[in-house]
Amino acid sequence: MKVIEDSVLLHGKLTEYKFQQIFTDVDVLPFVLQKYKAGEILLHEGTDLHSLLYLVEGKVKATSSVETGRSLLLRFNHPLAIIGDIELVRHVPVQSQITAVTDCLCIALSFDYIYNFEMNNSLFLKNLLSHLSYKLQTSTTASRVNLLxxxxxxxxxxxxxxxxxxxxxxxxxxxxxxxxxxxxxxxxxxxxxxxxxxxxxxxxxxxxxxxxxxxxxxxxxxxxxxxxxx
CATH class of the missing domain: 1.10.10.10 (Winged helix-like DNA-binding domain superfamily/Winged helix DNA-binding domain)
Structure with a gap:
């Protein structure tokens, strides 16, 4: 992972994906641009996560390990996907391994900042709920496909x-x-x-x-x- 210090690129992505409809004063929030290479693991299953990630460029896959040591495919994610929403809400370690399929760009926002300043933001919570419900839907579909x-x-x-x-x-x-x-x-x-x-x-x-x-x-x-x- 590489942190990108590019305020113009960050502002462009915030505008492109309408972050101003989720957060107030987006230009002063402590967002961090993170770049990942194709094949790089963004999140390892079972580790602690400290930031919510918004995928704004590229494609990632989510997999879950099983007792045999193999990994089952859960879903592919495209922009604008949220990574770490379950971990944020449930206060649990990373639930699925996330791997970059292509070169990816993410906007990170620390959990600490969210807990302190955004948990009463109804627009943020509504957006989070939308992504969580979609993730539940796709996980249910993947389970049905893998089993049946x-x-x-x-x-x-x-x-x-x-x-x-x-x-x-x-x-x-x-x-x-x-x-x-x-x-x-x-x-x-x-x-x-x-x-x-x-x-x-x-x-x-x-x-x-x-x-x-x-x-x-x-x-x-x-x-x-x-x-x-x-």
Whole structure:
């Protein structure tokens, strides 16, 4: 993590995401810009957290560890997501590991400041409640998917949650670590490879050494049943 001393950038992000509708006098609040590189862990599960983070640039994923040592995928977060809301309200350690999928920029506001000056701010509390309820909704969806959906359904949801438009070539997932994806989806490397091989034979996706490319997004949409990890 790198702290960015850039008042112009900070002011621009506060304006872009309408922080003035949540806080009064945003220009004098002790906000801190924090930059994370792709792959960097923002929060480790079980550690203490001291600041609320607003994701204003990039994409992160939330995972939860299980007794086997694997991690289950909970959701992907995009701006403007709040990280640390449960920890702020419940006074508990970090509940999920948060990892930067791309380079990310966050605006941090210390818990101490919030406890002292913002807990009677109805606009802040309303915004916090909105994010908490959305997080509950997505966690419920992720639990249902992880418990009830087939690996094929889960993989389709994962692909559609993680890929980005790539001009005329459809959608592409830049990854070679199938084992990590298998862990996130709660399955084995071998089972996921069978699913990938089947989808390739059906012409739904195409796999190279460096990437998985979506060839038939409509079929994946039907398989995912409209469910996303986000």
């Amino acid at each position: 959906a087939s690996v094929e359904n889960r993989f389709a949801s994962y692909l559609l949650s993680t890929t980005t438009p790539d001009n005329e070539f459809g959608l592409e997932l830049q990854t070679t670590n199938i084992g990590e994806i298998a862990d996130l989806l709660g399955t084995t490397h071998r089972h996921l490879n069978r699913v990938i091989r089947d989808l390739c034979e059906r012409g739904v996706i195409e796999k190279s050494r460096r990437a998985i490319r979506i060839l038939d997004e409509q079929v994946l949409e039907e398989m995912s049943q409209g469910i996303r990890y986000e």
